[in-house]
Amino acid sequence: MLSALFRYQFMQNAVLAGFFASLLCGVIGVIIIEKKLVMMSGGIAHASYGGVGLGYLLGIEPILGAIGFALASAFGVGALKRRGGARADVLIGLFWSVGMALGIFFVALMPGYPPDMSSYLFGNILAVTRADLWLIASITAVVLIVVFVLFDSWKAYLFDDEFAWIIGQPTVFFEYLLLSIIALSVVALIRVVGIILALAMLTAPAATASLFTKGLGTRMVVSAALSTLFCWAGLAVSYYTGVSSGAAIVTLSGAVCLLSYGVRALAARQIQKHAAKTHAGGEVARK
Amino acid sequence: MENSLPALKIENLSVYYESTPALEGVSLEVADGDYLGIIGPNGGGKTTLLKVILGLIHPTAGSVLVYGKSPGHAGVKIGYVPQIAQMDRRFPITAFEVVLTGRLGRGPKPLHRYTKADREAATQALERVGIAELAARPISALSGGEFQRLLIARAMAAEPRLLLLDEPTASVDAASRERIYSLLGELSRSMTVILVTHDILAVSSQVRSIACLSGRLVYHGEPKLDANTMNALYGCPVELIAHGVPHRVLGEHHGEGGADCQC
Numbered sequence: 001m002l003s004a005l006f007r008y009q010f011m012q013n014a015v016l017a018g019f020f021a022s023l024l025c026g027v028i029g030v031i032i033i034e035k036k037l038v039m040m041s042g043g044i045a046h047a048s049y050g051g052v053g054l055g056y057l058l059g060i061e062p063i064l065g066a067i068g069f070a071l072a073s074a075f076g077v078g079a080l081k082r083r084g085g086a087r088a089d090v091l092i093g094l095f096w097s098v099g100m101a102l103g104i105f106f107v108a109l110m111p112g113y114p115p116d117m118s119s120y121l122f123g124n125i126l127a128v129t130r131a132d133l134w135l136i137a138s139i140t141a142v143v144l145i146v147v148f149v150l151f152d153s154w155k156a157y158l159f160d161d162e163f164a165w166i167i168g169q170p171t172v173f174f175e176y177l178l179l180s181i182i183a184l185s186v187v188a189l190i191r192v193v194g195i196i197l198a199l200a201m202l203t204a205p206a207a208t209a210s211l212f213t214k215g216l217g218t219r220m221v222v223s224a225a226l227s228t229l230f231c232w233a234g235l236a237v238s239y240y241t242g243v244s245s246g247a248a249i250v251t252l253s254g255a256v257c258l259l260s261y262g263v264r265a266l267a268a269r270q271i272q273k274h275a276a277k278t279h280a281g282g283e284v285a286r287k
Numbered sequence: 288m289e290n291s292l293p294a295l296k297i298e299n300l301s302v303y304y305e306s307t308p309a310l311e312g313v314s315l316e317v318a319d320g321d322y323l324g325i326i327g328p329n330g331g332g333k334t335t336l337l338k339v340i341l342g343l344i345h346p347t348a349g350s351v352l353v354y355g356k357s358p359g360h361a362g363v364k365i366g367y368v369p370q371i372a373q374m375d376r377r378f379p380i381t382a383f384e385v386v387l388t389g390r391l392g393r394g395p396k397p398l399h400r401y402t403k404a405d406r407e408a409a410t411q412a413l414e415r416v417g418i419a420e421l422a423a424r425p426i427s428a429l430s431g432g433e434f435q436r437l438l439i440a441r442a443m444a445a446e447p448r449l450l451l452l453d454e455p456t457a458s459v460d461a462a463s464r465e466r467i468y469s470l471l472g473e474l475s476r477s478m479t480v481i482l483v484t485h486d487i488l489a490v491s492s493q494v495r496s497i498a499c500l501s502g503r504l505v506y507h508g509e510p511k512l513d514a515n516t517m518n519a520l521y522g523c524p525v526e527l528i529a530h531g532v533p534h535r536v537l538g539e540h541h542g543e544g545g546a547d548c549q550c
Binding site: 166 | 341369394398399
């Protein structure tokens with residue numbers, strides 16, 4: 001695989017795309033888990049399918065259509081939720097499937113043979129082009145800068161938005177800014193693991209990292225490192241076995257995450273037992 | 288205090304959720320430097336009133352002025368201590384970092400670093416609430432009482448002129464409760480304190496004035512409650528036992544007591 005890495009540009013693109021996407025997943029994944037926006041992110045990802053379809057119909061780059069739809073749905077759900085008119089989970093469910101339906105609808109309106117849309121649904125990291133790579137790298141740069149430049153404000157906002165508002169932080173601005181960077185991140189992930197699988201890549205590394213990190217910053221770093229590991233390992237599995245890359249990456253991430261939860265639960269029980277035993281022993285000794 | 292403006296001036300305030308009134312026709316003036324306890328039954332609008340003062344909820348009718356200004360973060364520095372039950376205590380943040388957020392100030396802060404003064408103020412606030420040794424702990428490793436005191440420290444770090452607390456003793460151990468009341472007594476000498484609570488007896492022995500809310504403002508004045516007020520507040524005479532309280536909260540019962548009450 002290493003020699004292929006040097007020889008073929010598509011392998012270089014894949015490795016770099018996996019790396020940039022992982023930086024995104026590390027940072028955004030931690031935020032959406034803490035802010036309980038996982039389903040919201042899933043809704044945005046699926047709604048962007050409508051943009052892919054519209055892109056094909058209008059003859060523009062489908063991924064640009066996806067960005068438009070992702071941003072529009074993020075702002076739409078955000079604004080409707082803010083008005084308090086409807087329940088957030090209902091709105092997310094609607095955006096989720098109506099976005100998918102629109103994608104199918106737009107493609108059906110196209111004259112001639114329909115294009116193959118499955119690479120948008122399941123991703124194909126080995127098909128990432130230089131242009132895709134630039135797009136992913138730019139989105140990653142924008143998101144990382146937005147998060148790190150305002151890190152102290154983000155920390156206050158994410159921990160307790162009510163208090164942040166009271167001390168004078170513009171929390172409405174942060175809310176929409178957060179929704180925008182989630183939308184952009186989701187679109188960047190579409191090329192790598194696809195619309196349907198993006199959610200696992202956003203949550204699995206961050207959830208695994210949450211088991212053994214205590215600070216917001218360290219959790220983001222560890223989560224990005226884990227995600228990179230999963231991406232590259234999944235890529236290797238895909239290269240040698242011919243399994244679809246998105247499926248390999250997501251299965252691997254999910255398996256490691258669930259395994260970590262299991263190990264952690266067992267370890268917690270052992271620690272409790274041990275503590276109870278030494279405690280009881282101390283009681284006896286004192287008597 | 289140099290300012291004669293009242294800390295809080297509420298006129299004919301009403302708040303409706305859809306068509307359900309939470310507060311109706313509340314008028315209340317709180318002097319600068321006062322220490323006010325707000326009591327009342329669940330659903331009596333206590334938390335709603337706090338949120339209106341903070342500017343988190345807009346009144347349906349009436350006006351609210353905090354030191355002569357409309358509520359909201361453009362106005363006076365307000366410290367707020369929320370109910371700990373509503374907070375997410377799994378968030379990856381240490382106690383010290385939580386208190387530091389109280390020092391963040393207004394507006395987005397690009398490339399912000401907390402200054403040495405900020406750190407000192409945060410340490411001082413933690414010392415005052417008595418949990419300085421827990422500064423490096425993640426909040427998930429704090430007890431309820433410690434976390435409650437942490438939120439008070441965060442509010443103090445912002446150096447507010449008006450401190451609002453929502454049920455600060457509702458879910459804490461007895462030692463923390465004592466500590467919180469003595470701390471609030473101390474703080475009330477340098478700032479206006481408004482405290483929402485269920486804890487009728489304790490609060491009456493602590494605060495300088497009291498307001499009773501049950502959708503309407505039933506009573507506002509000296510922290511001395513009589514059976515009539517309690518009757519109006521809770522819909523029935525509440526048995527108040529004054530054991531172990533520095534002074535009696537209730538006046539003597541007169542005539543018809545709780546005998547005919549079904550609650």
